[in-house]
Amino acid sequence: MSLLEARGLVRHFGGLRAIDGVDFDLSAGEIHALIGPNGAGKSTLVGLLSGRIPAQAGTIRFDGRDITRLPAHVRVGCGIAYAFQITSVFPRLTTFDNVALAVQRTGARDLAAATGAALARVGLAGEAGQLAGTLSYGHQRLLEIAMGLALAPRLLILDEPTQGLATGEIESFMALVRSLVPEVTVLLIEHNMEVVMDLAQRITVLNAGRVLARGTPSAIQADRAVQAAYLGG
Amino acid sequence: MRMLALHLAVLAGVAALQFVLPAYHHTNAARILVLATYAIGFNIAFGYTGLLSLGHALFFAGGMYATGLLVDQGGWQPWAALLAGPAAGGVLAAGVGLLALRTAGPAFMIVTLMFAQAFHLAILYWGRFTGGDEGFTLSGAARRLGPFDLADPATRYGAAFLLFAAAMLGCLALVRSRTGRVLIAVRENEERTRMLGYDPFRAKLLALVLSGLLSGAAGATYGLMFGYVGGSFAAIQYSILPLIWVLLGGAGTVLGPLLGTALLFYLIDWASSVTTASQFVVGAVLILLVLFAPRGLLGLLRERGLRSLP
């Protein structure tokens, strides 16, 4: 079943055609990876989906509802959560407060318990009282994911989640993402091909603002156009 | 818990002060409490939500004039007129917010400043009703709330204390609440807050309305307590003062506004008693204070250990 359907999305910045007529679908419960060379339009596309960037043309339907004109914070309420590319936690607030902000958005009764649980899920329960800005980089990334998860989303968009993580941390991150499906649908922008091939059930490849290819990991690996544009360099 | 106890202790101390203070300082304390309420209102917008307004005199004077005009010329009961003060402050803040919150940073400063300046000029222009720069005095009857006569020092202190206590506890409750957490998040990073599903515009509007409400309540109370309503309270000076009070005490702290207000009040009082060049002293102390504690006195305390200070 399709959770999200985008049709004919367009976003230009001045003369730059960042996204130029993209159709994009997500099935409920899948892990879907979005890849492409730098400047292909990946971040713009998820920006359009999450509502951070308004679309100039096209429609986005989420769970059957047209969300094209909805502002970002309303889309979060619909169940689309976005975890930032560059860690964007609140550095001067405690880890607890960071996650509590997300938890309370869901209307949780017992905020402390629910926040504790969300922190425990990413293994940050011990750092609840620390200022987020003092956490290690890896922990800040985990916190970012914890905030996304705490929104209890139906679609979680992860923008380059493994960037800067150590190998061990990547392992536990992948385990975490796997544990989310099928309750949560995950859209992953990722440069680390090992992670992509290992995690994703389907992959969409963007190039120069257009969809170059889509399919299973093995199909993408075999696609010549993709190899030409991207994998092969 | 410990923090709640600390704040209650401060309140108890303020309540007890009235029994030991000599007359002059007794009245000063009542003034400071009302002005500190204004500062708390300013702090909700500035300290907690990051909205640096240069036009809060609009809300303070708006509340003062609403109450003053209704009781003096509208024939309202003082009780009802007093309630009109915060209402006016809140409504003005909502109106200003709907327009000004389309902007941010320096543009927000200017837009709020311009609305306040227009209001100040309007008070001068429609002097037939407002008394212009001279303002008008309130009669004894206008200052009697049922059995309570605000011209009586003990009653006045009580009223100032109640207003301040309500504002301070309200502020404490707000910043420790879920709403308060969202306001702080907007201050820290508006875009990130939006991506957590909150509408920053609504949060900022709420903060500004609460801020205007408290400012209006302070202005209305000040007018009734001291029997005078005047245009100078709408001047830019009264938009800058709460900024100084809050920054001195510590922006984004519950007790900072009281500390900063009292400090500046007594700094001026003391300076003018030691020298005729009192502004010299005030200026120098401000600079030294800010060199010593750039984030305000309570901000300094927070950095030096009391991290959980709300």
Add this chain to the structure above:
Amino acid sequence: MDFGPFLLLAVMEGLVGAAVLALTASGLSLVFGVLRVVNVAHGEFFMLGAVAAWFVSQWVPGPPALAFAVALVACPLLVAGLAALADRLVLKRLAYEPEATIIATIGLLYILQQAALTLYGPEARPVPPPFEARLQLPWFGWSGYKLFVIGAAGAVLAGLWLLLARSRIGLVMRATQIDRETATAFGIDVDRVYAGTFALGAALAAIAAVLIVPIQQAHYLMGGDPLLLSFIVVVIGGLGSLRGTLVAALLIGVSDGVISTFFEPTLAKILATLLVALVLVFRPQGLFGARA
């Protein structure tokens, strides 16, 4: 008087105001652009320039033109020196933290105001213009010196533009404005640039004051309005855009005069004030600012 001449007069008066405002505001704009702080004491530098010009007019013998020429050079230098000192002693130590700077410059404002009150006094004192000339138009007379003010302000602004656009100093300032770290990496002494910019900003305010003081007397409280107006102009023009500052000064200076020909004066002020607010509400980045 007929409407045409009335409007002409309003525009001419507006130009004088705009010229002086443009100078003062460009000083604030530079400081805002490079140091990223609001200098609340900017108006007091303006006032100091005017007060110093009065002292010069008292001490320098000979024709008023000589004293005026001396003031035009000496007063900005003096004020710039004071500003550089304030920068070194206070602002630098605050690392130009915006909020702390507001308080520090408010403190500076108090000190400068008190110094003027104590050393100069509370009276408004006139400074003789360098020359007396009166323009007689068919409908009314006008001050020839005011024409000179417009011209002189234009010349100083042109010089400022050359300095910023063509000289090494301007390049260094722009580099620091764009990225402090990179500037440091390129061997630019950022501390010196900051002190210099702060001093230059103050000097511009002082020049404006020396020009206007033969029209408007020196008074220790005269700094408030120039500060507010400059701040408005800088934001309306668009932060960091000197061109925007100049255009906004022209717009505000002239429109203020023109609006006042249609309405009662205070009502006109109220409307002009609201207009400024609405311009920003619908164009928050200012006239020439880049949208964030």
Add this chain to the structure above:
Amino acid sequence: MNRETILHPTRRSLLAGGAAALTAATLPRFVQAQSSEPIRLGFQLHRTGIGAAYGRWYERTALAALKVVNEAGGIAGRPVEILFEDDATDPRRGAEGVEKLASQAKVDMIFGPLFSHVVIAAAPRAAELKIPYLVCSEGYHVASGKLNRWTLQPGITDVRAQVTAMAPWVTQNLGKKVTMIFPDYAFGHDHRDFFTEAVAAQGGEVVAQIAIPPTETSFTRYFPRIPRDTEVLYHVMVGPAVLTFVKELGEFYGSGAKPEIFGFIDSLEAVDIANPGLQFLEGSHFWEGQCRMLQPDASEAETFYRDAVGVDANGAAIEDPKNVSCYGHMFSVWETLFAIKQGMEACSWRGPQDRQAFVEAVEAFTEMPAGRERPQGAKVFNPKLHQVFGHQFISKLEGGKLVKVHETSLEDGIYPSDVDYLATSF
């Protein structure tokens, strides 16, 4: 809160018998025979803020009067002290100053403020503290009935009476078609309302009213609003911009035809009338509360007062001819101190317990003859209005000198009023 300041109020300078002496305000007083204990008067002073130019001279006049009073044996044989408290010409600070003087410095009564907004803000506090508050302001606020039983104005005529007294002479000698230029706030509005009324009563007409916004620093753009058929231009512009106003008026009219000009000296207080920018005023007329320049017919009391304050024949400080006084107003400080003396002696003042008796004693004032106590001239006190009414002067600027051309009678300034403070409670 700053504990130290609360518990140990700092030392403040006290001026006793003209000489500065230091004492601690709240130290226990030495037991003294009441008869020798000094009378302490509070003075609300515009030391800073927009009123500072007046404040400086008000202080100087108060000290001069104090010296004269003390040298003549003080009040009822007791020495007098004056405590000055700066109000920054700000209403809130003014009210606070009244509290400080009354509650902390424990003065017997307070006098001295000039600016109306300060007076109106502070008067309610004075009434609550039940302390006599004698204002030296020409504003129409005491006589309007806005204030209270404790606020009195025995030293200077209010603006309504001033303009009422002035109007007949202006319409008969200068012209009947008047254009008024005034600041767009309460003081200007009082001029507008009462002068317009008084001119109409004389068969004249105010053909235009030009209200100038506060803080305006340039005026030329308003001059085209002056109708061509204006015979008299009436100006009152309080504030530092007055020189600009005059200069621009001169540039506007040039040497061509221009209306007669009548102004209030308020604009030019503390300003040297021989300033190069002011030539345009040559031949114009001024209201003066008291003639700044020594007139040939000056009374002995006038010259005595002038010498005591240290003012030369041109109205400037004797030590600095460029330091021009606020001569048209500052006599009110002198006369108010002597009114205090008269009232205190009339009620056999013992101490603060006699404050109400003092007010009642002043309310018994009627005729107040000229003399050293009243160098500005004879006055009549109206107890119902708490307001004094005196002579007004019209001077013409001739050759850089202000020459008296007319003195109004006491009756000229009387206007109907139903205000009666005597019917209000203490």
